[in-house]
Amino acid sequence: xxxxxxxxxxxxxxxxxxxxxxxxxxxxxxxxxxxxxxxxxxxxxxxxxxxxxxxxxxxxxxxxxxxxxxxxxxxxxxxxxxxxxxxxxxxxxxxxxxxxxxxxxxxxxxxxxxxxxxxxxxxxxxxxxxxxxxxxxxxxxxxxxxxxxxxxxxxxxxxxxxxxxxxxxxxxxxxxxxxxxxxxxxxxxxxxxxxxxxxxxxxxxxxxxxxxxxxxxxxxxxxxxxxxx
Numbered sequence: 001x002x003x004x005x006x007x008x009x010x011x012x013x014x015x016x017x018x019x020x021x022x023x024x025x026x027x028x029x030x031x032x033x034x035x036x037x038x039x040x041x042x043x044x045x046x047x048x049x050x051x052x053x054x055x056x057x058x059x060x061x062x063x064x065x066x067x068x069x070x071x072x073x074x075x076x077x078x079x080x081x082x083x084x085x086x087x088x089x090x091x092x093x094x095x096x097x098x099x100x101x102x103x104x105x106x107x108x109x110x111x112x113x114x115x116x117x118x119x120x121x122x123x124x125x126x127x128x129x130x131x132x133x134x135x136x137x138x139x140x141x142x143x144x145x146x147x148x149x150x151x152x153x154x155x156x157x158x159x160x161x162x163x164x165x166x167x168x169x170x171x172x173x174x175x176x177x178x179x180x181x182x183x184x185x186x187x188x189x190x191x192x193x194x195x196x197x198x199x200x201x202x203x204x205x206x207x208x209x210x211x212x213x214x215x216x217x218x219x220x221x222x223x224x225x226x227x228x229x
Contacts, residue, residue, distance in 0.1 A: 146184050
């Protein structure tokens with residue numbers, strides 16, 4: 001795919017890059033030495049839409065796996081385009097356009113690796129909506145219930161009947177992803193029964209409590225049903 005012709009497929013864990021992940025990032029230009037928030041968010045949204053439109057199509061397993069994994073990694077990395085998530089010493093003192101405010105939640109135009117400082121191009125107002133593109137695609141609202149469902153893989157085909165919410169997980173069954181049931185407020189979460197169907201079998205999953213939320217490991221290319229009382 002031409003989208004992936006110029007990618008960062010290593011995790012640069014030295015220099016300033018030790019503060020954030022660089023793996024599986026898309027460069028904005030064929031010769032760009034940095035990654036950019038807007039272009040990555042644009043690719044992210046495009047691939048999400050592609051998987052939604054192709055929900056009933058028999059995609060090659062290699063394509064499903066590639067796109068789902070790219071989605072997972074950008075969800076993990078995207079927060080580090082925002083200066084408050086980064087150490088101030090890695091922000092460039094010389095900026096081509098405007099200025100870089102380390103306390104402002106406006107995405108940097110450029111993230112570099114190694115010992116190169118980031119933000120040389122500046123902060124991009126049009127990249128400020130990165131979170132608004134990612135959050136509604138990965139935090140699923142369940143009616144008026146006091147919890148959200150986070151999945152770090154793409155999902156589709158959402159149905160809700162009474163106290164049961166069902167959706168499909170995209171990707172490939174050889175890989176797993178993470179689902180967390182997140183409470184909206186301080187109220188205690190209800191009791192959940194989570195089942196997963198895929199690969200010709202159905203199984204009930206056991207979650208683990210993490211800071212009051214409940215986390216599950218899901219397989220790709222499956223249907224998940226969540227029931228609560």
